[in-house]
Amino acid sequence: MEKEERKKKVKEEAKEKEGRLTGPRVIGRRDVLKGFATVPFLGAFAGAWARKRHIERELKNNLLEVVHLTAEPADIVPVAINSKPLRLGIIGFGLRGRHLLRATGHAEPQWIDDAKASAASNRLDTSYEDFMNQEDLNVVINGVCDVFNIHAEEAVEAGANIFRQGKGGKMGTVPKRYRTYKELIASPEIDAVIIATPDHWHAPMAIEAARAGKHVYLEKPMTWNVPETYELVKAVKENNIIFQLGHQGRQTESYIKAKEAIQKNILGKITLVEVCTNRNDPNGAWVYPIHPKAGPDNIDWAQFLGQAPFHEFSLERFFRWRCWWDYSTGLNGDLLTHEYDSINQIMSIGIPDSVVASGGIYFFKDGRTVPDVQQVVMEFTKHDLTLLYSASLASDRQRGKVIMGHDAHMEISDRLVINADPQSTAYSEKIKQGVIDPVVPIYSFTPGKKGIDGVASATEQYFASRGLLYTYRKGRRVDTTYLHMREWIHCIRAHIQPSCNIDQGFEEAISAHMATIALREGRRVYWDREKEIII
Amino acid sequence: MTKNHHLREYSTFQALMLVLLRVSIGWHFLYEGLVKVFNPDWSSFGYLMDSKGIFADVFKYMATHKDILQAVDLLNIWGLVLIGAGMILGLFTRLSVSCGILLLSLYYLSHPPLAGLQYIFPQEGSYLIVNKTLIEIIALCLLLAFPNSHIAGIDRFFQKKNK
Missing domain, CATH: 3.40.50.720 (NAD(P)-binding Rossmann-like Domain)
Structure with missing residues (x-):
């Protein structure tokens, strides 16, 4: 009897269970609670997210108080197509x-x-x-x-x-x-x-x-x-x-921003600027290819020589003329001028008061007369500033273009990054408050990037510094030579x-010549501002 | 025994842990997605260009074709957000988890942590073959093997009748 009852009970239970699973589904209070059980996590997420955004915004606003650069490259005036070509x-x-x-x-x-x-x-x-x-x-x-x-x-x-x-x-x-x-x-x-x-x-x-x-x-x-x-x-x-x-x-956008940063005194008193043009390939060392069909019959050698000292016809000299002082201005004319001009553009330094230079032909012992390793130190006493240029044509190690101030330093390439100096006077309070961390840039700018802020992520900076970011997405790239010609x-x-x-050109030419004279004559060269002559 | 019937056999602790695992992975996806939604300059370009291993060319192909890159970015950003939200809420969980596995597998294949491969992007730890992406993939597979959104999740309301 008991056995039968037990069997019946089990059957009923099974039936009940079955019914629960196969019968019409009723959503009860318990179901609602369990169904929405994880929704509070989404709420917690939203809260955490909002707080993070708030902190970031605060940090950005604080940084914007310190660095707020607005300069944009001048609008390009449309070409007057209807005018005479x-x-x-x-x-x-x-x-x-x-x-x-x-x-x-x-x-x-x-x-x-x-x-x-x-x-x-x-x-x-x-x-x-x-x-x-x-x-x-x-x-x-x-x-x-x-x-x-x-x-x-x-x-x-x-x-x-x-x-x-x-x-x-x-x-x-x-x-x-x-x-x-x-x-x-x-x-x-x-x-x-x-x-x-x-x-x-x-x-x-x-x-x-x-x-x-x-x-x-x-x-x-x-x-x-x-x-x-x-x-x-x-x-x-x-x-x-x-x-x-x-x-x-x-025409480089980051130089325009850099100039504004200097004008706004974000770096404090600037005493040292370092520029570098290392390269490490034959082309970079002026060992240009010689055209296989070139010869004395199709080159007007006399016209090529011009005011240069006489020399027998030489394909090497014709195609690799940068290697000889007879036609070239060496590293000073080829590469220092670009660096100097960029700093002159950014800081309006003008002609240096004095220049020393040294170097030698240390790697390319191919008969050239122009050094392949060279350093130039320019003093600008009026600005309390030294400009240091260094170059090797046999190393690709870049030391960057760095402007060093008491309160911050700025590294310029196609990007622009400003870091506060840990010992800065101007930012000492903000550093103490934790608003500024000297390790994290207070400003970074990448051309083509829409937003400009000081809180670019490490990843972003990592990729950008290697030219991998924003290359493709943000419209087409424009050649600076085209802009300059335009x-x-x-x-x-x-x-x-x-x-x-021509005024900028005069400053460029004199500064480069001072470096060349200093190098070739092995002496310190001065600029007489009143007489406008090199002494 | 039906599948759902089997589900009910989880102990409370087991169910709790499974749900927590689901929610925390969902949280991770959602945050990764939202960070990209709110960064107008974000692009997968750099990451894809840094691909290594046997599929590197495929990923680089994606990066260097503007239209494909745009589609990849869009799918990645909103994929992360939707997968994340779905997993936290327990909504369309099977689909969300499956998509998550697919997405993470692509990440893993583009940056396999194999001997001799170096990446530009610095890693925060040391990995050989097994990295956190692979572990997260396996954790998602585990969630497929032990479904739990019927216990705690909106999927509970869509639970089909069993025969």
Whole structure:
């Protein structure tokens, strides 16, 4: 009996259980509680999230009190397309000349083909896309001149390539090839000239162009020796031409921000600036390739030599001219000038009061006369400031461009990072309060990045410093050489002087010459401000 | 025995731990997602470009094609948020957990911690083959093996009738 009852009970229980699982589902209070049991976690998350955002905002606001930079690059004035096209001539179509002509919108058909192929095999190479996106500057290449026939012919092809096509594409009017720069400058078909020749030709050509009333875009360094520097300044000013020196770094966004930071005294008193241009490859050491078809029959050697001392024909000297003082200004003209000009742009330091320099040919013992390792120390007594330049052509170790102040230091590349100094007077309170941590930047700026703040994450900084961030997403990249060329062309049309004008050029040239004299004569060189002469 | 019937066999402690595991992984996903939602400059570009291992080319391909990169960013950001919220609330949990496994597997495959591979992004610990991503993947698999959103979670309301 008991057994049966027990069986019945088990059956009923099973039935009941079954019913519970298979019967109509009723949502009870218990279900609601269990169903929403984890919702409070979401509430806790929201609370924690809000608090974190609040702390970050506070920190950012506190930092903004210290560093608030608003400067933006000047708006680019649209090109006056309806105006008459500006008629350009180019002298020198080597590595740099090609780049400059591309900045005007004219590339050799072969370059177009190569860039296209490169973009197809490497998506990160945007040079073709960037070039095709470059705005039409309403200019026409009317004349070209190069003492090497093959380069001159390539310049003609590039000048005619107004539709930006590859080999076999549709071409425009073919520019005239001039045998000498004098003929090109004298031509009534030319309004303005781009000069991208070896250093020893810069001033003679620019002076000639200025005297002929032609506007000039001149590659850096401005001059090869001191006397022609004064002569060029005089020619440019007397003839009232628009002169742009080729320091395209003038267009770099981070330099514009850096200048504002200095003006707002964020760094405190600045006493030391360190710049460096280390490179470590043959091309960087001026061992440029020698054209396989080049020879005395297709190079006008006499015209190449110009004011340089006589030397027998030499392919090496022709293509690797930067290695010899006979045509070059060495590291001072090639690389120090860019660094100096960027600091002059940011801090308006002018010409140094004195300069010492040293160096030697320590790695490239290939017959060159120009040192491959060199240090320059410039003193600016009026500013209580030393500028230290150092370079090796046999090491890629970068030491950055660093401006050191009592309250903070700033490292500049295409990015800009400012860190407070642990011993700063101005920020001591904020450091004590924990608002400023000297290890964390008080300001960081990455071009192309929308938001500007001091609390960029470590990851972000890590990637950005290696050029991996914001390369692709934030619109297209723009070539600074293009911007610099564009500024010059705009200034010609508007009859105003560009950012790297003859006064900036004079300071660049004199500072670089002081370094070269100090190096070659092994002495401390001074600038007499009153007489405006190097002593 | 039905599956759900089996579920009810968890002890309270077991159920509590499973739910806690689910909620904490969900929290991690949600936060990773929201950080990216609120950073307009965030992009997976750098991470993808730093890919190593046999699938590196695939990830780099994604990074270097603008449209694909945009889609990847969007899917990653909102994927993280939705997976995270779903796991905390216990809503569409099977789907959320499965998507989470897929997403983490992609991270793992793009940055496998194998001998000889160096990454730009500094790691906070030392890993060989097994890293936290892999452990999180396995923890998510565990949640698939031991479902618990029917115990505590909105999925409870959608519990189907069993035959």
